[in-house]
Amino acid sequence: MLCFGFRIISPRCRSTAIKNYTHGYPETVSILRWAISKEYMKTTRKEMILLLANKEMDAKEISSAVGVGEKEVYVHLSHIARSVKHQRKKLIIKPAECLGCGFVFEKRMRFTSPGRCPICKSEHIRNPMYRIG
Numbered sequence: 001m002l003c004f005g006f007r008i009i010s011p012r013c014r015s016t017a018i019k020n021y022t023h024g025y026p027e028t029v030s031i032l033r034w035a036i037s038k039e040y041m042k043t044t045r046k047e048m049i050l051l052l053a054n055k056e057m058d059a060k061e062i063s064s065a066v067g068v069g070e071k072e073v074y075v076h077l078s079h080i081a082r083s084v085k086h087q088r089k090k091l092i093i094k095p096a097e098c099l100g101c102g103f104v105f106e107k108r109m110r111f112t113s114p115g116r117c118p119i120c121k122s123e124h125i126r127n128p129m130y131r132i133g
């Protein structure tokens with residue numbers, strides 16, 4: 001079996017790495033793609049953990065800081081919530097808040113932002129904020 005003992009520094013290195021390590025065998029390409037995406041995932045999460053340990057951010061800010069889509073950010077956040085427990089840390093979520101009437105979406109356990117306020121129907125909602133502490 002092949003050795004996956006290489007590290008991916010940036011997504012740009014991916015295609016070159018695949019070419020160098022597979023010599024054109026398609027089945028190896030797919031295994032490598034899988035291995036690389038796993039490694040890449042871990043790196044993105046590490047980056048997010050570092051960012052959130054330093055400051056409070058919402059999903060949009062995280063998305064542009066680490067260069068992944070907002071939907072992907074939510075997936076990573078749910079994994080991070082579990083993995084930081086091993087370091088006796090917590091993902092602290094400041095719930096979304098209505099900017100119209102001040103209603104706080106405290107009961108909402110989902111990571112994503114609510115669309116509109118159930119009280120005043122305003123759509124001006126401050127996104128949930130995340131931080132690790």
Ligand SMILES: [Zn+2]
Binds near residue numbers: 098121122
């Ligand atoms: Zn409201």
